[in-house]
Amino acid sequence: xxxxxxxxxxxxxxxxxxxxxxxxxxxxxxxxxxxxxxxxxxxxxxxxxxxxxxxxxxxxxxxxxxxxxxxxxxxxxxxxxxxxxxxxxxxxxxxxxxxxxxxxxxxxxxxxxxxxxxx
Amino acid sequence: xxxxxxxxxxxxxxxxxxxxxxxxxxxxxxxxxxxxxxxxxxxxxxxxxxxxxxxxxxxxxxxxxxxxxxxxxxxxxxxxxxxxxxxxxxxxxxxxxxxxxxxxxxxx
Numbered sequence: 001x002x003x004x005x006x007x008x009x010x011x012x013x014x015x016x017x018x019x020x021x022x023x024x025x026x027x028x029x030x031x032x033x034x035x036x037x038x039x040x041x042x043x044x045x046x047x048x049x050x051x052x053x054x055x056x057x058x059x060x061x062x063x064x065x066x067x068x069x070x071x072x073x074x075x076x077x078x079x080x081x082x083x084x085x086x087x088x089x090x091x092x093x094x095x096x097x098x099x100x101x102x103x104x105x106x107x108x109x110x111x112x113x114x115x116x117x118x119x
Numbered sequence: 120x121x122x123x124x125x126x127x128x129x130x131x132x133x134x135x136x137x138x139x140x141x142x143x144x145x146x147x148x149x150x151x152x153x154x155x156x157x158x159x160x161x162x163x164x165x166x167x168x169x170x171x172x173x174x175x176x177x178x179x180x181x182x183x184x185x186x187x188x189x190x191x192x193x194x195x196x197x198x199x200x201x202x203x204x205x206x207x208x209x210x211x212x213x214x215x216x217x218x219x220x221x222x223x224x225x226x227x
Binding site for chain 1: 154156162163169175216218219
């Protein structure tokens with residue numbers, strides 16, 4: 001059974017940093033691209049960043065480019081710097097559904113971790 | 120940048136009725152790159168349909184997807200009480216890599 005478990009969320013001041021983690025199990029982790037998707041309170045879904053199965057290729061939404069860094073080893077991570085109020089959201093990790101490109105869609109999701117950026 | 124528009128914003132129906140949800144893209148999208156998700160309050164999204172018309176594992180056959188080019192549809196043939204939720208379409212593309220529609224809420 002595929003399981004994805006996020007951790008690392010919390011309250012941080014504007015301009016601060018946070019590192020999210022996503023622990024994965026139940027599948028060959030290195031064979032699939034992974035993504036972070038966020039959802040601001042009461043809003044829709046927004047894709048944030050993706051990383052290839054090997055970790056050698058990464059992709060970012062314009063809204064976080066230059067501030068967030070995605071990485072992976074046996075887990076996936078999101079380093080978030082220069083945080084803004086508009087980054088407040090539940091952050092989900094999501095597994096690519098296809099074993100090529102960046103997965104095309106997301107067939108498994110974690111339960112999410114809440115990041116609140118406020119003074 | 121491909122923008123996805125979903126309509127209606129809210130669909131008010133009763134159990135047993137048919138639901139038809141629309142997702143329109145600002146540019147043509149490959150059918151292989153269009154997916155649908157269901158999200159209930161406080162839960163993560165769940166993949167329903169990928170490649171426009173393929174049901175994900177464990178998804179009941181009352182859910183079906185169709186469409187091509189810029190117009191895609193998610194149909195729920197007979198609504199069950201557990202189907203009342205928000206539904207999102209999503210496309211895979213170039214920039215941004217993934218885009219979600221704003222969602223359609225199906226409520227009673």
